[in-house]
Amino acid sequence: MQLSESVAAASFPTIDAMEEKVDPGGPLIVVFGPSYATAAGLKDVRDMTRNHPEIAAIMVVEELTTQMLQQALRAGVADVVAAPSDSGQLLEAVERVGETLSVVPSAPTRAEAGGAEGRMISVFSTKGGAGKSVVASNLAVILARQSNAPVALVDADLQFGDVAVMMKLTPQHTVVDAVASINRLDAPLLQSLLVRHEPSGLYVLPAPVEPAFADQVSGADMVRIVKVLQSFCAYLVIDTPAHFNDVVLALLEESDDILLISGMDIPNIKNVKLGLQTLRLLNIPVSKLKLVLNRSNSKVKLDIGEVERTLQMKADALIPSDILVPQSVNKGVPAVIDAPKSGVSKSLEQLAGLFADSSQGRRARR
Numbered sequence: 222m223q224l225s226e227s228v229a230a231a232s233f234p235t236i237d238a239m240e241e242k243v244d245p246g247g248p249l250i251v252v253f254g255p256s257y258a259t260a261a262g263l264k265d266v267r268d269m270t271r272n273h274p275e276i277a278a279i280m281v282v283e284e285l286t287t288q289m290l291q292q293a294l295r296a297g298v299a300d301v302v303a304a305p306s307d308s309g310q311l312l313e314a315v316e317r318v319g320e321t322l323s324v325v326p327s328a329p330t331r332a333e334a335g336g337a338e339g340r341m342i343s344v345f346s347t348k349g350g351a352g353k354s355v356v357a358s359n360l361a362v363i364l365a366r367q368s369n370a371p372v373a374l375v376d377a378d379l380q381f382g383d384v385a386v387m388m389k390l391t392p393q394h395t396v397v398d399a400v401a402s403i404n405r406l407d408a409p410l411l412q413s414l415l416v417r418h419e420p421s422g423l424y425v426l427p428a429p430v431e432p433a434f435a436d437q438v439s440g441a442d443m444v445r446i447v448k449v450l451q452s453f454c455a456y457l458v459i460d461t462p463a464h465f466n467d468v469v470l471a472l473l474e475e476s477d478d479i480l481l482i483s484g485m486d487i488p489n490i491k492n493v494k495l496g497l498q499t500l501r502l503l504n505i506p507v508s509k510l511k512l513v514l515n516r517s518n519s520k521v522k523l524d525i526g527e528v529e530r531t532l533q534m535k536a537d538a539l540i541p542s543d544i545l546v547p548q549s550v551n552k553g554v555p556a557v558i559d560a561p562k563s564g565v566s567k568s569l570e571q572l573a574g575l576f577a578d579s580s581q582g583r584r585a586r587r
């Protein structure tokens with residue numbers, strides 16, 4: 222096919238082969254041959270358009286029927302052309318779709334503005350009550366106050382998430398609404414679903430209001446949501462439940478940083494050690510991990526060195542135990558706002574400082 226100089230063309234036998242080779246650094250159009258005009262083929266196309274909103278799809282079919290057109294459009298295809306006797310029609314379609322890709326972006330993203338995707342920080346622990354939600358909400362508030370660009374906090378504890386309560390927010394929308402619109406989710410739509418925490422300017426995507434709704438959310442859905450958030454946020458902080466599930470795994474894989482929260486007692490350390498083993502088995506790079514020891518000054522028999530030796534990891538942050546933490550949780554005011562001069566707040570500021578060097582986000586688009 223003859224294309225203009227600024228356009229490169231390549232052909233691949235399968236979507237997998239294409240995904241392996243192509244890094245969509247700019248607008249990308251994929252032209253599917255007639256072999257994809259089957260139920261199974263269209264499903265693959267739909268998966269691709271869903272996983273790669275940045276890619277536009279064109280489909281070439283043997284025979285262009287209304288039904289075919291409808292099915293293709295439902296699979297997220299931007300244009301359908303009948304198998305051309307010459308390539309003129311196809312070229313026209315490529316140019317038409319190319320124009321919509323570069324001229325009318327769905328939203329001004331950081332990447333398009335020359336910035337980078339937002340840095341994604343997940344807060345995780347294999348032990349319930351370790352302090353994940355306290356750390357996630359306070360860290361997100363600090364980053365939101367420091368950053369000029371939006372910062373978002375996602376409550377991925379889909380069954381029992383309590384971030385909204387901890388921050389005294391009354392959400393109109395939750396993760397479930399984002400999933401309901403997943404096929405057309407873009408930055409403006411997702412922005413309209415976030416609730417703003419006025420004291421800090423942080424944007425929050427709360428967990429579903431009913432635990433039963435958690436079943437409606439898949440790992441792929443969450444990845445799609447965080448990708449859209451990363452397109453316009455400088456930072457993304459994710460609060461998680463205290464166990465591995467497909468949503469947590471998908472998010473941990475996507476994360477740039479994983480904060481492992483551990484308490485200072487034997488059951489905590491034991492569970493964190495098991496969690497570390499699982500993360501290794503899952504091939505999550507150790508370089509992503511940061512160890513946060515919560516209630517580090519607790520009057521228990523373990524000392525910090527002992528914990529570090531057992532976990533074979535140096536602690537990146539130590540957060541003291543303080544009654545003001547549950548007090549601030551009950552007030553619905555994050556500790557860093559409620560008691561900014563406290564030791565707890567200072568340690569959380571230090572933790573946030575570990576991410577300060579990337580205030581412009583993490584890197585250019587992958």
Ligand SMILES: Nc1ncnc2c1ncn2[C@@H]1O[C@H](COP(=O)(O)OP(=O)(O)OP(=O)(O)O)[C@@H](O)[C@H]1O
Pocket residue numbers: 346348349350351352353354355356378461462463515516540541542543544546547548550565
């Ligand atoms: N440094 C601290 N000092 C005192 N209390 C703390 C501290 N960190 C957390 N807490 C208290 O411990 C309880 C559990 O904290 P949090 O809800 O953040 O844990 P979690 O890991 O998110 O729990 P879950 O697994 O249930 O989601 C809360 O009541 C909180 O106030």
Ligand SMILES: [Mg+2]
Pocket residue numbers: 353354355378383460461
């Ligand atoms: Mg929690």
